[in-house]
Amino acid sequence: MKLGEKIRYLREVEGSIRGLDREMTQQEIVRALKKELGASISQSYLSQIEKGVRPHLTNTTRMLLARFFKVHPGYLVDDPEGYHTELMSDVRTLEERLDLWLIAGAERFRRDPQVKHALLEVAKHADSRGCLVLLGAILETPGLAERLLQVLKPNGHGQSRKAKGNGVHGEEIL
Numbered sequence: 001m002k003l004g005e006k007i008r009y010l011r012e013v014e015g016s017i018r019g020l021d022r023e024m025t026q027q028e029i030v031r032a033l034k035k036e037l038g039a040s041i042s043q044s045y046l047s048q049i050e051k052g053v054r055p056h057l058t059n060t061t062r063m064l065l066a067r068f069f070k071v072h073p074g075y076l077v078d079d080p081e082g083y084h085t086e087l088m089s090d091v092r093t094l095e096e097r098l099d100l101w102l103i104a105g106a107e108r109f110r111r112d113p114q115v116k117h118a119l120l121e122v123a124k125h126a127d128s129r130g131c132l133v134l135l136g137a138i139l140e141t142p143g144l145a146e147r148l149l150q151v152l153k154p155n156g157h158g159q160s161r162k163a164k165g166n167g168v169h170g171e172e173i174l
Contacts, residue, residue, distance in 0.1 A: 002078050003057070004050040010069045013103050017120065021110055026050070032068070039064050071096070098132075099123045 001009075012023040024032070026046045034040045041061055048054040057065070057076060066073040102123035109115040122131045138144050 002052060003055060003076060004052045006076065007046070007050050007065070010065075010071065012107070013100065014069060016103050016107050017124070029068070033064065037064065037068060041065075095127075095129055099128050102128060 008023070011026070011029060014029070015022050015024040018024070026043045029046060030041060030043050041064065045054070045061075049057065055078065062073050062076050065076055100123075102119045106116045106119035106123070109119065122128050125131050138148065
């Protein structure tokens, strides 16, 4: 993936994280950088980066964008030819990939606010992997998921169609 594509993707992810239901605009990124980090880059510079007119960032800009998007500065470069993300094995990198996967899933389920919210909450948690492992353990314990839903979501908003009897075990009707 090219640097410009990564910046566009990060704008999309950041918009989802902030609950905008859309990508953040370049101008919104510039304003947020100024407000949240007290530093700035111009919208035209950001546009040139995304279009590939400026294929490389200055170190200052790379560090600023990495802090803002909460990614490793090394992510903000073009991937080398033949680079495959699925070959990553570092646990921290896997945690970050899992968070991005959850955020992308939340965007796919934007028409289901409860699922979208749940996916974003897991992605924002410091140990999103642990959250998913916990969910697996809850689902393995007979009746526990239903009991937790009754306590935590007593008005029935937490029930899926499967839990209401419209699905087959292990399958969700969407």
